[in-house]
Amino acid sequence: xxDMLDMIDWSCVECLNQNPSRxxxxxxxxxYREDDGLYLESDTDDQLLLHIPFTQAVKLHSWAIKxxxxxxxxxxxxxxxxxxxxxxxxxxxxxxxxxxxELSEDDLEGxxxxxxxxxxxxxxxxxxxxxxxxxEEETTQVQKIVLYGSAxxxxxxxxxxxxxxxxx
Amino acid sequence: MExxxxxxxxxxxxxxxxxxxxxxxxxxxxxNLLAGAKTEANPENTVGVLTMAxxxxxxxVTPTPDLGKILNSMQxxxxxxxxxxxxxxxxxxxxxxxxxxxxxxxxIVIFIGSPIAEDKEKLVKVAKKLKKNNVAVDxxxxxxxxxxxxxxxxxxxxxxxGDNSHLITVPAGVILSDMLFGTPIFQISGGAGYGAAPGxxxxxxxxxxxxxxxxxxxxxxxxxxxVSMQEERARQEAATAAAAAADGTAGEAGAGPSVSLAGEGDxxxxxxxxxxxxxxxxxxxxxxxxxxxxxxxxxxxxxxENAATSAxxxxxxxxxxxxxxxxxxxxxxxxxxxxxxxxxxxxxxxAGKERQGAVTDVLNDTDYVNSLLGSLPGVDPxxxxxxxxxxxxxxxxxxxxxxxxxxxxxxK
Numbered sequence: 001x002x003d004m005l006d007m008i009d010w011s012c013v014e015c016l017n018q019n020p021s022r023x024x025x026x027x028x029x030x031x032y033r034e035d036d037g038l039y040l041e042s043d044t045d046d047q048l049l050l051h052i053p054f055t056q057a058v059k060l061h062s063w064a065i066k067x068x069x070x071x072x073x074x075x076x077x078x079x080x081x082x083x084x085x086x087x088x089x090x091x092x093x094x095x096x097x098x099x100x101x102e103l104s105e106d107d108l109e110g111x112x113x114x115x116x117x118x119x120x121x122x123x124x125x126x127x128x129x130x131x132x133x134x135x136e137e138e139t140t141q142v143q144k145i146v147l148y149g150s151a152x153x154x155x156x157x158x159x160x161x162x163x164x165x166x167x168x
Numbered sequence: 169m170e171x172x173x174x175x176x177x178x179x180x181x182x183x184x185x186x187x188x189x190x191x192x193x194x195x196x197x198x199x200n201l202l203a204g205a206k207t208e209a210n211p212e213n214t215v216g217v218l219t220m221a222x223x224x225x226x227x228x229v230t231p232t233p234d235l236g237k238i239l240n241s242m243q244x245x246x247x248x249x250x251x252x253x254x255x256x257x258x259x260x261x262x263x264x265x266x267x268x269x270x271x272x273x274x275x276i277v278i279f280i281g282s283p284i285a286e287d288k289e290k291l292v293k294v295a296k297k298l299k300k301n302n303v304a305v306d307x308x309x310x311x312x313x314x315x316x317x318x319x320x321x322x323x324x325x326x327x328x329x330g331d332n333s334h335l336i337t338v339p340a341g342v343i344l345s346d347m348l349f350g351t352p353i354f355q356i357s358g359g360a361g362y363g364a365a366p367g368x369x370x371x372x373x374x375x376x377x378x379x380x381x382x383x384x385x386x387x388x389x390x391x392x393x394x395v396s397m398q399e400e401r402a403r404q405e406a407a408t409a410a411a412a413a414a415d416g417t418a419g420e421a422g423a424g425p426s427v428s429l430a431g432e433g434d435x436x437x438x439x440x441x442x443x444x445x446x447x448x449x450x451x452x453x454x455x456x457x458x459x460x461x462x463x464x465x466x467x468x469x470x471x472x473e474n475a476a477t478s479a480x481x482x483x484x485x486x487x488x489x490x491x492x493x494x495x496x497x498x499x500x501x502x503x504x505x506x507x508x509x510x511x512x513x514x515x516x517x518x519a520g521k522e523r524q525g526a527v528t529d530v531l532n533d534t535d536y537v538n539s540l541l542g543s544l545p546g547v548d549p550x551x552x553x554x555x556x557x558x559x560x561x562x563x564x565x566x567x568x569x570x571x572x573x574x575x576x577x578x579x580k
Contacts, residue, residue, distance in 0.1 A: 012270045017300040020330035043329065044300045051270070086266050089300060 001061050004147040005030055009053040016049040016089065017042050019139070024050060026143075033144040036069065040142045048075075048130040048140055049092055051085070052147070059149050060120035065103065066110035066144035072135035074108050075142060077101070081127040082120065092129040110144060120149070171214045171231045171272040172206050173260040174199050174279070176242075179221035179251045181282030186340040187310055191281045194344040195310070196242050201345045202277065203238045205354050214272065216263055217241050218256060221249045221282075225256035230263055253278070254286050254294045261303055274303040277353065280320070281311040288319050295326035304332035306353045310344055313337055411543060412452035 008028070015024035019041045026032050027040035028050075042048045067074035079097035081087055087095075098119050107113060126147070133140040176199055182192035203215045214231035215238050228241035257276060264274040276298070284291070298305060305327045307320050317337070324335040338347045348354060 014270060014302070016302050018302075044296050047300070053270070085270060088265055 001148045002150060004054070004058060004060070004149050004151075007054045007056065007058050007151055009055045012051075012053045014051040015040070016051075017044060017047055019043045022141075027145050028052070033146070036143055038143070039067075039069075041073075042130075042140045046130075046133045046137065046140045047089060048128075048142070049087070049089060050128040050130075050145075051087070051125055052128070053085075053125045054123060056151065057122040057124055058151050059117075060115050060123050060126065060147060061117065061149045062112040062114045063148065064110050064112045064144070064146040065108060065142060067108045067142050069143070070137075070141060071105070072133065072137045073139060073141040074103070074105075074134045075130040075132075075140050076103055076134045077131040078103060079129040079131060080115070081129065082123045083125055084127055085125055087127050087129075089129075092127070093131065097129070110146070112146075112148060123149075169210050169212050169269070169272045170206065170275055171216075171264055171267045171269070172275045172277055173216040173218060173231060173263050174202065174277045175218055175220050175225075175253075175256050175260055176245075176279050177221065177251050177281045178219045178245050178247050179249060179282040180247060181251075181311065183247055184281070184311060187281075187338075187342075187344050191311055192245075192247055195279050195281065196245075198308070198345040198348055199242060199279065200239055202348070202353065203235060207233055207235050207238075212269065212272070214267065214269075216260075218260055218263070219245060220251040220253060220256040220278075220280075222246065223249070225252055225259050227259065227263055231267055250285060251280065251282050253280065253284050254290055257294055257298065257305075261298060261301060264303060265301070274301070275306065276303060277306045277308070279308045279310070280316060281309075283312045283315040284319050286319075288322050291319055291323045292326045295323045299327050299329050302329075303327075304329075306333060307335045308344075308348060308353065309335065309337045311340065313339075408452065412456065414543075415453055415456065 013024060013028065018024055020043075022039060022041035024040055026038040032038050040048070063080075065075065065078070078101045079092060080099045080101075081092065081095070082098050084091075099116055101107070101113065128145070130140055130142070176195060178192065182190065182195065184191045187194040199217065203217075206213050206215050212233065214233050215235075216227065216231035217229050217238060218225055218227040228245075229237050232238065257278065260276045261274075264276070267274070295305070305324065307324060309316055309320055320335055320337075324333050327333050334352045336348065336351050336353060338344055
């Protein structure tokens with residue numbers, strides 16, 4: 001079980017309804033997420049939709065979310081989806097999730113929350129939909145999100161050598 | 169990198185000819201230009217087009233990097249019905265949501281030239297939804313500003329996030345695409361603005377080059393521009409000098425009635441003083457005054473004339489030439505001075521008369537003098553004092569001739 005930080009395809013990470021000055025990097029990137037002063041915040045309402053693509057299919061084992069400080073702004077209902085690249089807010093609300101969480105205060109302190117292992121065997125894109133927050137505040141805040149899992153068979157294209165390269 | 173959907177207005181209102189040739193055609197030109205700018209700014213940018221009016225909004229082309237497809241889709245469009253803004257925008261958002269490349273930011277550009285049917289609340293609701301989905305919106309309003317202005321402002325206000333959305337209102341009577349060219353809609357974020365040279369150091373942007381032209385791309389054009397610029401500068405300098413000369417003439421004219429050898433010193437101060445009264449002194453007048461004051465000390469008349477000459481080298485030629493003659497007596501070389509003197513004594517008077525005649529001719533040309541005086545700041549060519557002075561100057565030509573001779577004597 002390792003941190004999946006290195007497997008994230010950063011250029012395609014997308015967060016809908018984020019406040020541009022408090023963006024997803026604050027919750028996901030190393031260094032930023034360890035700092036409690038930096039957090040991800042929603043913009044027009046309390047919902048957030050994070051698309052986290054990986055550079056290859058990965059197995060996810062558990063995840064952790066941290067939102068301390070302002071209790072009312074912490075996320076409550078969270079839905080996880082996999083491999084739905086064009087998921088929008090309306091679909092996320094209506095469709096059944098791969099796994100749903102009702103987060104308690106304990107869960108929000110950053111301890112690993114187990115995932116249904118069989119359903120997260122081949123994840124290309126993980127979508128985290130935060131539907132509402134603890135006390136129906138205007139915005140939702142998230143300090144830190146960590147994903148744990150394993151990369152499975154790793155294939156680095158750069159290491160492939162042309163057959164018979166030594167001979168020619 | 170950006171995916172853009174352009175919503176065009178093909179309602180009956182766009183038949184209006186207040187934007188040449190018609191609103192619709194002006195809009196089509198602007199869309200073609202915009203699509204070109206977007207696809208050129210980044211090879212991975214895509215542009216789609218949908219029409220807002222008709223039975224229902226229709227997507228003509230889904231976001232594509234192929235400019236040909238976009239231009240082609242704009243042909244043979246029917247103008248019919250009424251624009252349906254809110255549903256069109258939501259369809260545009262769907263088209264953007266299913267873009268192939270998730271790296272692209274989403275943008276909708278709305279062209280609207282007809283009254284918006286929806287009320288403000290509905291538009292703001294749509295705008296919030298767009299903002300939630302990270303869609304930026306640019307609106308180009310042409311026509312129906314009275315009914316749309318307020319609605320569009322609230323719409324943009326609600327959708328704007330980090331200054332990524334803009335509202336451009338184009339007044340009637342101008343070329344739509346020209347107006348849009350300098351606006352933020354064409355300044356694609358993160359890249360060089362459109363209009364920058366596409367090759368070479370395009371990243372530096374258009375402003376980096378002297379005339380907005382990359383000298384490496386087209387050296388002959390750059391050279392031509394540079395030469396043209398120099399010529400124009402020279403012309404402007406000559407014009408300024410002419411104006412300065414006119415200053416001097418005006419001053420001389422002002423002192424006209426009292427022209428005499430003894431009056432030369434007064435004349436020196438009179439020239440700038442006239443200007444002083446008339447207007448806040450400009451640089452030329454100050455320079456002239458300074459020169460006149462320094463010359464007054466040692467050279468009297470000749471010095472003054474010389475000062476005028478140096479201040480007004482080109483256009484003041486007729487009035488200055490007599491001054492040059494007088495000024496030469498300041499030459500250090502005593503022998504040369506004498507030699508000059510000798511030659512001057514012979515033909516100086518006649519030549520002086522001739523030259524003086526030239527000055528008078530110029531001054532008699534009322535139109536020219538008036539235009540010259542009129543071009544000076546704060547000088548009123550109709551001022552009676554000035555008119556009187558000019559008239560008397562013409563009369564005093566005879567006196568001046570005598571003065572010319574006396575100048576020669578003075579030099580000895």
